[in-house]
Amino acid sequence: MSAADEQEQPVSTTQPAAGEHLLEVSGLTKHFPIRRGIVFQRQIGAVHAVDGIDFTVGAGQSLGLVGESGCGKSTTGRLITRLLEPTAGKVVFDGEDITHTPENRMKEARRNLQMIFQDPYSSLNPRHTVGTIVETPMRLNDINPPQGHKKRAQELLETVGLNPEHYNRYPNEFSGGQRQRIGIARALALRPKLIVADEPVSALDVSIQAQIVNLLQDLQRELGIAFVFIAHDLAVVRHFCERVAVMYLGKIVEVADRQTLYTGPRHPYTHALLSAVPEADPDAVHRRERIRLAGDVPSPVDPPSGCRFRTRCWKAQERCATEEPPLVRLGGNAEGHLTACHFPEEPSVEARAEDIVLDPALTTLEDNASAAS
Known part of the structure; x- marks a missing residue:
């Protein structure tokens, strides 16, 4: 059976989840209008930042969103948390449709839906102490811990690996990695069910990235928090996420x-x-060819017809220009493995799992011990 015939026979479009779907996104779309004029403005186009995407995240699961810069990852995160209003589509969180929930009612949903921002320098108010930054979510949501706000904030600082005595310090007294830990403590203050992490380590040194990723992994394991982890680093995503x-x-x-x-x-x-992706065995370089994509990413103002990747794809044919491929499970795919391509790659495994490795700085102590044995 050819790849084209294979596409004609989708098995299923349902994505499985281990447990209840905590987050369900369907048809999510965000177009930013382009206007011209000073006094009388008129719309002359739109930036197609996110254009009809679907995915689910189960309770306690981690989903990685990966892709090149400008593909819509961060916009998707802000749509999920309602920091941006969607143009179309639906976001269901914890069984409730929050797509068009009024802002005064989003307060309750945001107790369980928090965000870690990419830039640890601009996401913290420089005029507030660390204690105030971590306490503010609790005060705004009328949450009064039995031990008091200060004690709870100090406990959260300790949880993320900071000294509780840092409570009265200001953000400018900390390094980038320490500031990101403060942002994580703030996100944990309301005991959320889901955290959207928008490239939380991309602005940090590699060694600090490892510490933050391992911290998030420990928190997920201990607290059962689900994550939508946005990143462009495939090594980090493979280390942290169950689905990608x-x-x-x-x-x-x-x-998948x-x-x-x-x-x-x-x-x-x-x-x-x-x-x-880096490989552990230098000889593996000869077993897997480096694919270099031709050209630049097309403008989201005027995306290509049909398959949007066709202008850079070495397998593109006439059908790719006229028909948009649906995201479906192809024959030969594992359960839950969805692909949107008219002429997909063969399901044979060209790269072994052990050939794909993380940056050495992202290896945990347990991994080192296993390798040594």
């Missing part, structure tokens, strides 16, 4: 569990991204 969704120009092109995606990608774009 690959985005390109506002669309999700492939979704971590092991399946990293060892058997079906979409050409995913295949190209993974071809650049």
Whole structure:
């Protein structure tokens, strides 16, 4: 059966989740209008930042959103948390549709839906002490811990690896990694069920990245928090996330569990991204060809017709320009492995799991011990 015939026979479009779906996103769209004029403005176009995406996150699960800069990852995170209003689509969180919930009623939802921002320098108010920053969510939501706000804030600082005595210090007295820990403590203050982490380590040194990722992993394991982890670093995502969704120009092109995606990608774009991931064995470089994409990412103001990746894809044919491929489970795919491509890669595994490694700084002590034995 050819790849084209395979696309004609989707098995299922349902994404499985281990447990209840805490977050359900369907048809989520965000277009930013482009206007011209000073006094009388008129819309002359729109930036298609996010263009009809679907995914789910189960309670306690972690989903990674990956892709090149400008593909719509961060916009998706802000739509989920309602920091941006969607143009279309639906966001259901903890069984409640929050897509158009009035701002005065979003207060209750945000107790369980928090965000960690990318830049630890601009996301903290420089005029407030660390204690005030961590306490503010509790005060705004009328949460009064039995031990008091100060004691609870100090406990949270200790949880994220900071000294409780830092309570009265200001953000400018801390390094980037320490500031990100403060942001994590603030996100934990309301004991959320889901945290959207928008590239939480991209602005940090590699060694500090490892500490923050391992901290988030420990918190997820201990507190059962679900994560939508936004990143462009595939090594970090593989270390942290159970499932991975690959985005390109506002669309999700492939979704699968971590092991399946990293060892058997079906979409050409995913295949190209993974071809650049570092390998443990130098000889493995000769077993896997580095795929270099031609051209630049098209403008989201005027995205290509049909498949948006076709202008850079080495497998594109006439059908790709006229028909947009749906995100479906192809024949030969594992359960929950969805791909949007008319001519997908063969399901054979070209890269072994052990060939794909993380940056050494992201290796935990347990991994080191295993390697030594």
